[in-house]
Each structure stands twice: as structure tokens, then as C-alpha cells.
Amino acid sequence: MVHYILGIDGGGTSCRAAVADADGRILGRGKSGASNILSDPDNALRHIDEAARLAFRDAGLSEDLVKSSSALLGLAGNNVGDAVNYVLTRLPFKRSKIVNDGLIALQGAVGAEDGAIAILGTGTICLARRGSELTSIGGWGFQVSDLGSGARLGHAALQECLLAHDGVRSVTPLSAELLAEFGNDPEQVVGFARKASPGEFGRYAPRVFFAAERGDETALRILHAAAGEVDAALDAVAAIMQGEGRLCLLGGLAGLYPTYLAQRHRNRLSEPLADALTGAVSLAVSELVAEGFGR
Numbered sequence: 350m351v352h353y354i355l356g357i358d359g360g361g362t363s364c365r366a367a368v369a370d371a372d373g374r375i376l377g378r379g380k381s382g383a384s385n386i387l388s389d390p391d392n393a394l395r396h397i398d399e400a401a402r403l404a405f406r407d408a409g410l411s412e413d414l415v416k417s418s419s420a421l422l423g424l425a426g427n428n429v430g431d432a433v434n435y436v437l438t439r440l441p442f443k444r445s446k447i448v449n450d451g452l453i454a455l456q457g458a459v460g461a462e463d464g465a466i467a468i469l470g471t472g473t474i475c476l477a478r479r480g481s482e483l484t485s486i487g488g489w490g491f492q493v494s495d496l497g498s499g500a501r502l503g504h505a506a507l508q509e510c511l512l513a514h515d516g517v518r519s520v521t522p523l524s525a526e527l528l529a530e531f532g533n534d535p536e537q538v539v540g541f542a543r544k545a546s547p548g549e550f551g552r553y554a555p556r557v558f559f560a561a562e563r564g565d566e567t568a569l570r571i572l573h574a575a576a577g578e579v580d581a582a583l584d585a586v587a588a589i590m591q592g593e594g595r596l597c598l599l600g601g602l603a604g605l606y607p608t609y610l611a612q613r614h615r616n617r618l619s620e621p622l623a624d625a626l627t628g629a630v631s632l633a634v635s636e637l638v639a640e641g642f643g644r
Contacts, residue, residue, distance in 0.1 A: 352417070353368050353370065353414055353418045354368070354369050354370070354630070355368050355404065355415075355419070355442065355633065356421055356627075356632070357420055357422040357626075358450065358453055358624075358629050359384030359424040360385065360424075361384075361385040362383055363381065363383065363384075364381045364384035364397055364399075366379045367379075367627075367629070368401070368410070369630050373631060373634040375627075376410070377405060377410070378626070379400040379404035379405075379407055380400055383396060384396045384424060384425070385424075385426045386427065386447075393436065394436060394440070397441075398415070398440075398441050401415050401418075418442050419443060419444040419633070420637075421632050422440075422445065422446070423450040423451075423453030423628070424448075425450050427449055433447050446636065448632065449476075453625045453626075454466055455628065456628030458595070458599060458621035458623070459594065459595045460623075461635075463478055463479050464590075464597070465478070465594060465595070465596050466599050467579065467583060467603075468599045469497065469498070469600040469603050470602060471498060471499045471500050471548050472494075472495040473487050473494075473579070473582070475488075475582050475586050477590055477594075478594075479590055479594065482589075484589050486585050491504075495547070496579070497576065497579040498602075499551030499552075500550040500551045501550075502572075503549075503557075505557075505575070506523065506524075506527060509523075509570070510527040510528040510538065511528075511538055513525070513528070514533075514535050519566065521565050522565055523556065523565045523568050524567050526556075527553070554602060558605045572609050579606060583596075583610070583614045587613075587614075592617075595622075596617045596618055597618070599625075
């Protein structure tokens with residue numbers, strides 16, 4: 350009987366699955382909704398199951414094979430043990446392993462070799478692998494970490510528009526535009542900020558980059574400060590890697606940040622070899638088959 354292996358890339362926006370044979374040959378792919386197991390574990394479970402079934406369907410295989418497959422899942426929110434345990438016991442697969450979603454991104458970007466990634470999206474995290482040593486920097490969440498992230502950029506932009514309203518900063522097109530969206534009422538900004546999720550703050554991040562391209566003083570101040578934080582994290586990565594291995598930027602802001610980063614880091618950047626879903630399949634084959642799950 351053929352035993353199928355699933356690689357799953359689950360994040361706060363979508364869940365992607367790929368079904369492969371024991372040699373890692375991808376047979377089909379599926380995509381479903383958000384799958385952050387910390388913020389919404391029950392919906393994450395539903396979307397994981399849906400993406401897996403769609404992958405089997407895309408491969409021309411019976412969806413019932415999901416129940417006899419082995420799966421490696423790189424999931425957002427996996428750094429909280431209670432969330433992992435809750436989800437792990439409810440997954441539809443015969444064998445399951447949950448890992449950090451950054452780990453599958455690293456595997457996809459640099460393959461099996463030494464290397465490092467900086468994921469720059471709604472949140473931020475850096476991962477570096479040198480030999481058998483894996484080091485993670487950041488990624489502790491918007492409230493206390495994720496410096497340079499889209500969420501932090503959006504938060505800073507709203508903070509700046511209030512400072513401009515109060516006369517502490519000069520009014521610039523960006524601060525004026527943002528405040529106008531809240532009816533020029535700072536109390537509306539405060540009301541939004543009290544309840545906003547990291548993703549809701551992060552929606553303002555592209556506006557900051559766009560304004561900076563036009564020379565907006567507020568946007569440039571925000572980006573130079575944020576890039577300094579990313580540079581500091583990349584300095585820590587460089588100390589670990591000692592100049593060896595591939596360094597890749599990933600995430601929604603990866604293409605926007607290099608202009609603002611220090612030259613020492615821009616000189617080291619490489620294109621990723623593959624995406625996180627490919628990395629999930631690769632890890633699934635190497636780890637699950639090695640542990641006997643794929644037999």
C-alpha cells in the first residue's frame with residue numbers, strides 16, 4: 350500500500366498543503382483559510398483538514414487517504430505548548446508532527462545546507478542554521494517583539510499622526526492622510542488601536558513604504574528606525590553564521606526593505622531556493638520517513 354506524506358504551511362492568512370510520495374515527489378496541492386493555532390485553533394483545524402483534502406483531490410486521489418497519511422505541519426502560533434497539544438490530538442492524520450512555521454520557510458529557502466532567513470511580514474523572526482545548531486531570533490509577538498514588522502510599522506504610523514495632531518511633529522502627507530481617514534478625530538485613532546490586531550495594524554505598512562518613496566519625512570523616520578532594528582537582528586544572525594551560508598529575506602515586506610538596510614546586509618542577500626510549502630514537504634520526507642512514520 351502506498352503511504353502518502355503531507356507538507357502543510359499554515360499561517361494567519363491561509364493554509365497550504367502538498368501531498369507527496371515517500372520520495373518527496375509532489376502529487377497535488379490544496380489551499381484553504383487561516384490556520385493560526387493560537388488565535389483560532391478550531392478554525393485552524395478545519396482549514397488544515399480542508400487544505401489536505403484538496404491536495405489529495407488535486408492529485409486525483411481519494412480524500413479518505415488523508416486519514417492514513419503522515420503530515421508535517423509548519424504552523425503559526427506553535428510556540429505555545431497548550432495550543433500545540435490541543436491541535437495535535439485533533440488532527441485528521443495517522444501520524445502528525447508540528448514544527449515552527451519559520452523552520453519550513455528556512456528549509457525551503459536554503460535547502461539542507463547552512464543558512465539563515467529573516468521573515469519580514471506582519472510579524473518578524475530570524476532563523477539561522479549552522480551545522481546541527483538552529484537559532485531563532487525574535488518572533489515573540491507584536492506586544493513585546495517583532496521589531497521592524499508590518500504591525501509595528503502600522504502602529505508607528507498611527508502614533509506619528511497623533512504626534513502631528515498634537516503639534517509635536519510636523520504634519521506630512523502621510524500623517525495628514527492617516528488622520529483624515531479617522532475623520533481628523535484622534536479619539537477614533539485611539540479606539541481603533543485599542544482593539545486592532547497585528548494584521549490590522551500591518552495593513553498600513555505598505556502605505557509607509559509608498560510615502561517614503563515620495564520623500565515623506567514621517568515615513569522615512571519610521572522606516573529608518575525600523576530598518577535599524579532589522580539590521581540589529583541581522584547582525585546577530587551574521588555573528589552566528591560567521592559569513593557562511595545563504596541569507597534570504599522572506600515575507601510580504603521582503604521586497605520593500607533592502608533599500609533601507611545597511612550595505613553589509615544587502616551584500617549578503619540571496620534569492621530563496623524554494624517556498625515554505627516545498628520546505629514542509631522536504632522536512633516531512635526527511636523527518637517522518639526517518640522516524641518510521643512514512644512506512
